[in-house]
Amino acid sequence: MDEVAAAAGVSRATVSRVINGAVSVAPAIRESVQRAIARTGYVPNVAARSLVTRRSDSVALVISEPERPDDHSFLNRIFTDPYFGRVTAGATGALRPHDVHLVVVPTDAADHHRVVRYLRQGHVDGVLLISSNEHDPLPAQVHALGIPAVLSSRPPGPLPVSYVDVDQRAGARLAAEHLLARGCREIATVSGPLDIPAGSERLAGFRSALPGLDIPAVTGDFTRAGGEAAAHALLDAHPSLDGLFVASDLMAEGALRAVQDRGRRVPSDVAVVGFDDSSAALECRPALTTVRQPVEEMAAEMAALLIAHIDDPGRSPRSVIFQPTLIRRDSA
Amino acid sequence: MDEVAAAAGVSRATVSRVINGAVSVAPAIRESVQRAIARTGYVPNVAARSLVTRRSDSVALVISEPERPDDHSFLNRIFTDPYFGRVTAGATGALRPHDVHLVVVPTDAADHHRVVRYLRQGHVDGVLLISSNEHDPLPAQVHALGIPAVLSSRPPGPLPVSYVDVDQRAGARLAAEHLLARGCREIATVSGPLDIPAGSERLAGFRSALPGLDIPAVTGDFTRAGGEAAAHALLDAHPSLDGLFVASDLMAEGALRAVQDRGRRVPSDVAVVGFDDSSAALECRPALTTVRQPVEEMAAEMAALLIAHIDDPGRSPRSVIFQPTLIRRDSA
DNA sequence: CTGAAAGCGCTTACAG
DNA sequence: CTGAAAGCGCTTACAG
Structure with a gap:
């Protein structure tokens, strides 16, 4: 200089x-x-600059897994589910004009203390926290740190933190109404894990839109293999099923395979509706009718909120809820 | 303090x-x-520390795409191909004992100057560079910066940089010999893009192991859909094909679907061998026989080399080549 | 609009 | 083994 x-x-x-x-x-x-x-x-020199500005011009995208699976399977899931790519794309796009970098930080339970230390050390100015499990302690820990944060779904418990979410119940209702309108009589659902809102809320919303009907549900784990297994279980118990709502596109891909492996046709024998409208929906055979959540936009909104909180630490937390839409393709 | x-x-x-x-x-x-x-x-405070130590205790994992696809599709590919999760897992595992953080930096052509600036600013002490395309200018640019770097494959041209790779030709040979030993007579291959070594070398190695045979090849793009399309093209031209080597597991998953959609059975009618031994191999129906490359170990080795170069800037570059192995499952 | 000076929070020769 | 002091490379009140 x-x-x-x-x-x-x-x-x-x-x-x-x-x-x-x-x-x-x-x-x-x-x-x-x-x-x-x-x-x-x-x-x-960025170090010298940060020392005086007290800004790193970076934010972390923390992807939290509250369990403690072996390292490989967790990272494999993250790098295999199109959801995280969409979040990254949306967030980086929104951050770029502010010249703020995104540091991707996957963390399982065994790693939480490391992440907390990382955040405390001032590596980043704020965090976008992807954490859906209701028992995940990380949101509360991050909040206690006093570092600006935005969550990807309603925080478990009354945490005064901004978050962005999709209207899960409304999305599930869209799926229910579509199946009903198609004339499906025997309807079931593959839900996500029930300790995360994307699991429990979609299930609750789906059932509430179908009053009077008894809707069997089997829980999947948001993987393709999980969806396949869950669909098999459902078809074992209810061989004459004709409508299926699967709480994620990736699981729906597996469910489609299960249905077809049993020689039943989609959508004529069994109509299948997914959730997400991710790239997986287009990989499906037939192409998947699904409930779209605008993940990129949601992530961009998270980033915008985070920037606002960083620039004005006194800003009060708010939530932004996006409305899902039904995308009709060939599976239902 | x-x-x-x-x-x-x-x-x-x-x-x-x-x-x-x-x-x-x-x-x-x-x-x-x-x-x-x-x-x-x-x-x-990390900024104050870095200012004096001239270390950030972070390294970047730069995933370079030399083309300029739209943002979403590039990030979607990265977050959808199990390869990158394995690299991340291997690298973070090796870095952890050194208390070095990994910053994941995906970049397409439009973004290269940003990444170069990022690296010059001293955000990281070194870079793990995943760049396979022979025309990608990034490896040379990074090298010119003088920042420690390790590549994920042989650099295009004579760049004095350390790299880690798998013996691509030997892997393809393993596949060829297996197909031959099975008694396949009419053998073809779905290759990767020919401007990257994982494409050209696997193809060359495969053909060289089958002298005297004329091996038709169609190029895929390392996606599931690409593998499916390529397999269809091959089956159109060569309906009596009985052996297929597909240069990645993800493409093999698509190829399997193509073969089966035509009513041909795997492995009895057509034997299929993949490459990678990624999680995709187990998602396949039937489970995929494939050439394993130990990606996690390779990434760990990259990280170890990088740490060594950071600690001793004068260290001379070296290459470490891993040997692939054949994993026999049900598809061939 | 511009400069001289202080200061951000650490680490590390240098003495002792 | 420990402390006083310098210095890492910037930014930012404060004067002018």
């Missing part, structure tokens, strides 16, 4: 001002400084 | 020494400092 200042014949303070562009600098001087920067190839 | 020093009745220098544990400190003093740290909940 001294080199640049000398080359441009100004003080370091002025160099700093043209780089950060906050206060105005005489045009002629600004240009000569910019030339000097270009000539010397100067790049500011 | 001053607070801790005061509480323990020592200088800040001593507090720093017990935290970093490099030089020895009198046991009694060390304990009282540790108690003071625990009591005050003190956590060192």
